[in-house]
Amino acid sequence: MIIMSDFKDDVYLVVPAYNEEKTVSEIIEGIAKEGYNVLLVNDGSADNTLELAIESKRKYPDKIFIVSHMINRGLGAALNTGMEAAIKKDAQYIITFDADGQHAIEDISKVIQPLYDGEADAVIGSRPFEDMPLSKSFANIVMNFLTLIFYRRKVKDSQSGLRAFTRDAASKINVVSSGYGVSSEFIKEITDNNLRLSEVTITTIYTPETQNKGTDAIVGLKILFKMIIDLFRF
Amino acid sequence: MLGSLHLYQVVIIIVAIFSILFIYNRLRYKKSTPATFVLFCVVWVFVLVMTFVPDVSTLIAMKFGMGRGLDFISVVGLIICFYLIFKLYIRIEDNEQQMDKLIRQLAIDNEITLDDEDEE
Incomplete structure (x- = not known):
């Protein structure tokens, strides 16, 4: 599994960040050090996320790119912005990567491989649920079930933040959810556009920061409500 | 005339007048469309009719198979x-x-x- 450095130039990692000052520098510099391009989307952070990202950009001016929402618009909007900006930069492979430090940088090559080999148009990095705290794994099992019921697609981890798309696949995907509901909507779009999906097992790093974010029972209920409303809209 | 009115009827008249004036003012400054103005007027006239002639609601209720107005x-x-x-x-x-x-x-x-x- 060797990825040539000129191939890495075609890879853009979209990193949505909202109040991630504790982890943002380490994450984006770590990715840039590996030779990948980083597209950081500051989602109206109230802390020093943007300033720290600019400091990182000074170290890797050709690898780190920053766009910034004036106000917080949610995970979905930030991912949308990042993917659109990456396409404009001529990215051939687009990867979404959480800024809270829960993903391992070594997993990037794992999720690109099926795209590079031409086996898939979209890849989801599945987090093993047995590694998660009980409340998180329960919420994620429920979300997988709801994704199956509403969007007719069985996946191992519907709420994973590590996803990879080819340029064509990313252009076809049109998500409208602005919050956490976007993760399930990605699955819907992959299914509706008949994209070939591959699932790759990834490692998840659980820290106090990653524990505080992501899918818990309340977020799950909000996503369920949104899914029901969307049924009436389309 | 006012002496024969119940208190709730007086309250509804005042609320209706203020509501219609409020929406008329919005219409005057082009903050609301004529359609919204007409809709508001119809709703408040309906409320006023129900307030002063409550039997009308009973008649309509009977038509829909409900007992009470x-x-x-x-x-x-x-x-x-x-x-x-x-x-x-x-x-x-x-x-x-x-x-x-x-x-x-x-x-x-x-x-x-x-x-x-x-x-x-």
Whole structure:
């Protein structure tokens, strides 16, 4: 599994960040050090996320790119912005990567491989649920079930933040959810556009920061409500 | 004349007059459309008719198979409230999506460069 450095130039990692000052520098510099391009989307952070990202950009001016929402618009909007900006930069492979430090940088090559080999148009990095705290794994099992019921697609981890798309696949995907509901909507779009999906097992790093974010029972209920409303809209 | 009115009828008249004046004022300054003005007037005239001739509600209720006029008014009120909440939810959602588009476009068009920072 060797990825040539000129191939890495075609890879853009979209990193949505909202109040991630504790982890943002380490994450984006770590990715840039590996030779990948980083597209950081500051989602109206109230802390020093943007300033720290600019400091990182000074170290890797050709690898780190920053766009910034004036106000917080949610995970979905930030991912949308990042993917659109990456396409404009001529990215051939687009990867979404959480800024809270829960993903391992070594997993990037794992999720690109099926795209590079031409086996898939979209890849989801599945987090093993047995590694998660009980409340998180329960919420994620429920979300997988709801994704199956509403969007007719069985996946191992519907709420994973590590996803990879080819340029064509990313252009076809049109998500409208602005919050956490976007993760399930990605699955819907992959299914509706008949994209070939591959699932790759990834490692998840659980820290106090990653524990505080992501899918818990309340977020799950909000996503369920949104899914029901969307049924009436389309 | 006023002496023969019940207190709730006086309250409803005052609320109706203020509501119609309020929406008329919005219409005058082009903050509301004529259609909204007409809709508001129809609703308040309906409320006034129900207040002064309560038997009308009983007649309509009978037509819909309900015994009492008050039941009819409660059911219609609930349906209107649910409809308005749903409509408001959809409207807010649409506005949110428009705002998303705007904020996203501004972000993409104004990518942060090191030159911007140096100028500051």
